[in-house]
Amino acid sequence: MLTIQAKLGFDSKEDKQEVLDLMRRWSSCMRFAYNRLLESKGRNELKRELQGIFNLNSRYVDDAIIKAKSVLESCKERCENPSRVIFGSRSLFEKLKKRHINGNAYKKLKKEWQERRKGNLYSRGDKSKKGNLNTRIKIDENGAVLRINVSERKYAYARIQAGCKKGKSREELLEAISTCGEAYSVELKLKNGKVYAYFTIEENFPEVTVTKENGVIGIDVNAYPDHIAWSETDENGNLVSYSKILMPELASGSSDKREYYRWQHAHEVVRLAEEKEKAIAIERLDIRDKGKRGDFSGRKSRRIRHSFSYRSLLEKIKVLAKRKGIQVIEVNPAYTSMIGMLKYVPQYMISKDVAAAYVIARRGLRIKERIPxxxxxxxxxxxxxxxxxxxxxxxxxxxxxxxxxxxxxxxxxxxxxxxxxxxxxxxxxxxxxxxxxxxxxxxxxxxxxxxxxxxxxxxxxxxxxxxxxxxxxxxxxxxxxxx
The missing domain is CATH 1.20.1270 (Substrate Binding Domain Of Dnak; Chain:A; Domain 2)
Structure with a gap:
């Protein structure tokens, strides 16, 4: 999936107010639908009921039910109590309950919580409608405009502000999305009184041309110290070359800065595979049961989930590799470091991380490790x-x-x-x-x-x-x- 973020600018206050009112009604509809799903009500029954209560068309109501279902399913997957879900962020809600916060700090916190709770709108794309019927991108002589259906046969218009750094490329992408005829989804969010739009379209990846027939490059991502260890093998699993990609930028800085460098390092890995014409083997990640008690309480688990964004980096490698037609193989990461240390560090006198990457590469080739x-x-x-x-x-x-x-x-x-x-x-x-x-x-x-x-x-x-x-x-x- 390809997602583009942009800020919306309204030419008239009336249009902005109507969009904010629509977002408020849609957010209430989604919360209402969630509570009815807990009571085991069906989708068809809900659609008829919600349209009358919140004055929304059937598409908006259907999208609200879908969002509510996704929240419910996500809650069940995390083994949490669905009846205890708090819309608008639990952490903000818990802060608001603390009595020592007052004055302007309390007002600011309450405004942020209310925006997260009430300032949402989601509209699915539909290929049969050539994109998106409720929130459609229009291109005129001044750039991209978002047409938002606020009521029956009534629309509000907002200028899509792509930003100053990469505005041209974003506008070109938006124009391509609006004219390709493919379905694209639009999600609106209210932040600090401003409305932001997120446009999502499914990518059509090219056919995989670089496979493991020529060999594999194994990737071992390490949270401490921050670096990527890689090992290259031939088609028989023999070690050809190896090295490391240092990532000191991921240890600190803002989230935007770390996100930028994660993309940069992911591009380095994919360029390496493209030059050597070899597939990429990475670890199959599942950190749900990490930690001392399986509740993410361990230091390593917290570092992976928060500071290092371990999963995010590998997901970027997967996306970029697919765009280049490079095969990505996910392997079981169990005991890769241990096997690498005991078997390949003494043989090749390489570091433990490089040896672990070598084991990952060999697993990508389906080679089983035997004890010497x-x-x-x-x-x-x-x-x-x-x-x-x-x-x-x-x-x-x-x-x-x-x-x-x-x-x-x-x-x-x-x-x-x-x-x-x-x-x-x-x-x-x-x-x-x-x-x-x-x-x-x-x-x-x-x-x-x-x-x-x-x-x-x-x-x-x-x-x-x-x-x-x-x-x-x-x-x-x-x-x-x-x-």
Whole structure:
């Protein structure tokens, strides 16, 4: 979807007042429809009722019902109580309830909340009507004008002010939208007494011509430090080249500034894929269950959702790649960093982020990661008693140095995995049902056990900084134990 934002300027106060009144009635209609949907009323029944109550035509009423349904569905997806929805922003409503805010600050806050609550209008496009019947873009000698249906056979007109920085390009886009005959949707919002319009039209992307047949570029986006790590592979999954794209601008600044630089860095990634004629592999994102308790309470989850806009950057890469006909492959991000650190950092002496991008690229080619032979030998000789000894050592280190307890949880998990595979205390790991241990080599469980067996003895209780020591472990299959 392509969205263009513009401010509306009215030649007469009467036109603006009529549009504001229309937005107020439509917003009330949408809230009323939402409450009736909670009572399980049907769409057809609602349409007849709402048209008479709010004096809106059937198209406006239908759009209000659609918006109300989308709010209801979104609320259910987030597992929230639909009856507790507050239109106009819950955060503003909670601030208004605080008694210490008064005077001009209270008036300003109340005005903002009322604008968000009452200053909305949404009008869907219709291809059979060559664009949009209720809110139609018109082009005259002075530029683009929005014709708004305020009542039966009565229209208000507003000049579309595209802005001074990119006005020409926006006006050209608006002219193209108005003459192409395709359906476009228009959404009006009231902000600080001014009306803003958002024009949305569905893009027709070209046919995909750059596919993974030539290889893949894997992308690993890191919230801290702010950078994109990328790795290029050939069609067989062999590493060809790699590097990083630094993004210090995303660490601070206004939202508009960060949005601008996200587009710039997304263009860099797509240009890279276009030059090398290779598909792009990115992580399939789902951060709904992130955080310590699955409620977004963790620092990493908050950073991803608010400061870094992790999802926004990858969505921009997807859109730009589609415009260039470049295939975008979304892969499961589970354990990419862990596999990259244990397997490819020692082999190629690259950073953990680049190694994770390499794993993502290989997953884009549907290549499964197997545990190297020397690591498998180490796992075959691993028993529960050795992990219990390691657990005692880490416990003492945590007590003496006040380290975090994350390593203890990983060791407990590794012990449970070994026991589930048939290992008893004091015995070597024996696969169940006579199955070769190599059958489990593609299981994420064994990668986690391997991390405990290899990384924890080298760096108990903290992050392993010198990854080069893993090279000797990978080639010898042996690791030292803490004394």
């Amino acid at each position: 032979d020397n690591y498998m030998k180490l796992l075959e000789n691993l028993d529960v008693d050795s992990l219990e000894d390691l657990k005692d050592y880490v416990s003492k280190a945590i007590k003496n140095r006040r380290l975090k307890k994350k390593q203890l949880k990983e060791i407990d998990y590794a012990i449970k995995v070994l026991q589930s595979l048939g290992s008893e205390p004091g015995e070597a790991l024996i696969p169940l049902d006579g199955t070769s241990i190599s059958a489990y080599s593609e299981s994420y469980k064994l990668w986690r056990v391997l991390k405990v067996a290899v990384v924890t003895p080298l760096s108990p209780g903290k992050v392993l900084r010198d990854i080069s020591v893993l090279k000797g472990v990978l080639h010898s299959g042996q690791v030292g134990r803490p004394g």
